[in-house]
Amino acid sequence: MILETRGIGKRFGSVLALRDVSMGVRAGEVTCVLGDNGAGKSTLIKILAGVHQHDAGTLLVDGREVRLTGPRDALDRGIATVYQDLAMIPLMSVWRNFFLGSEPRKGLAFDVARARRVAREELKAMGIDIRDVDQPVGTLSGxxxxxxxxxRAVHFGARVLILDEPTSxxxxxxxxxxxxYIARARDRGLGVVFITHNPHHAYPVGDRFLLLNRGAGMGEYGKADITPQELTSLMSGGAELEELAHELRRE
Ligand SMILES: Nc1ncnc2c1ncn2[C@@H]1O[C@H](COP(=O)(O)OP(=O)(O)O)[C@@H](O)[C@H]1O
Ligand SMILES: [Mg+2]
Incomplete structure (x- = not known):
């Protein structure tokens, strides 16, 4: 287990955003975090990413209890996060974005040739077919x-890759x-945390599934313990919808 939470909780003023959530991330596995809007998914991963500090429970990295001091601390421990907005500059080239904030240096000058080559090779190693690394990132598909x-996260040494709704x-x-690419990162031995509200996206790549409902963990399931139908039903509020259908039925 690279990363683990035990009974983690987080409060924003009077809002209890997260309570008693336990989950784990192993190398070479994909842990999916599922939940409706406002369920606490982003809050949970921001704790894993060092953006927020938890105020209940424990966070463990490599089996040891830690308190992350910030995103830099998380990154230094190999925990990288790709946010929905991606933090990329659309008008800049693919290779430039690849090295944004961590440009390789040759003396004092930026080593453009090396940056281009490394970006091309890393994309290829992930099976990503980009014709021209000089093209602006804005011209790529989502x-x-x-x-x-x-x-980029894989290249810069991530051991855990956190993806906040990358497919939404x-x-x-x-x-x-x-x-x-999530499967590819997994095959390269990374532990992946995949946040989504779509069970059809989660099931094919997920090894374990954590369901969040209004801030509370509704259990972590291994793939063998849950069918795609059960996951979908849990996610779509199956029981609540049945109740509603009953209530709205014509007399
Ligand atoms: N920085 C914050 N300050 C106050 N409330 C917050 C903050 N971040 C999240 N919340 C609240 O916590 C709850 C969970 O939000 P969030 O983690 O963003 O859910 P999700 O990502 O699953 O949609 C929501 O009620 C949200 O309004
Ligand atoms: Mg969110």
Whole structure:
């Protein structure tokens, strides 16, 4: 287990955003965090990413209890996060974005040739087929942009890759592209935390599934313990909808 939470909780003023959530991330596995809007998914991963500090429970990295001091601390421990907005500059080239904030140096000058080559090679190693690393990131599809962000995290030594709703804004085909790179990162031995509200995206790549409902963990399931139908039903509030259907039935 690279990363683990035990009974973690977080409060924002009077809002209890997260309570008693336990989950784990192993190398070479994908842990999916599922839940409706406002369920606490982003809050949970921001704790894992060092953006927020938890105020209940324990956080463990490599089996040892830690208190992350900030995103830099998390990154130094190999925990990298790709956010929905991606933090990329659309008008800048693919290779430039790849090295944004951590440009390789040759003397004092920026080593452009090396940066281009490394970006091209890393994208290729992830199976990402980008014709021209000089093209602006803004000309890539949404799925390709997510893929570049994933390849970048892998290159800079991530052991845990946290993805906040990487497929939510994408169509079926583009979502498939991103799911393939998630599997690729997993095959390279990374532990992946995949946040989504879509069980159809989670099930094919997930090894374990954590369901969040209004800040509370509704249990962590291994793939063998839950069918796609059960996951979908839990996620879509199956029981609540049945009750509603009963209530609205004509007399
Ligand atoms: N920085 C914050 N300050 C106050 N409330 C917050 C903050 N971040 C999240 N919340 C609240 O915590 C709850 C969970 O939000 P969030 O983690 O963003 O959910 P999700 O990502 O699942 O949609 C919501 O009620 C939200 O309004
Ligand atoms: Mg969110």
């Amino acid at each position: 799925g390709e942009r997510q893929s570049v962000a994933i390849a 804004a994408l169509g079926v085909k583009q979502a498939g592209v991103v799911l393939r």
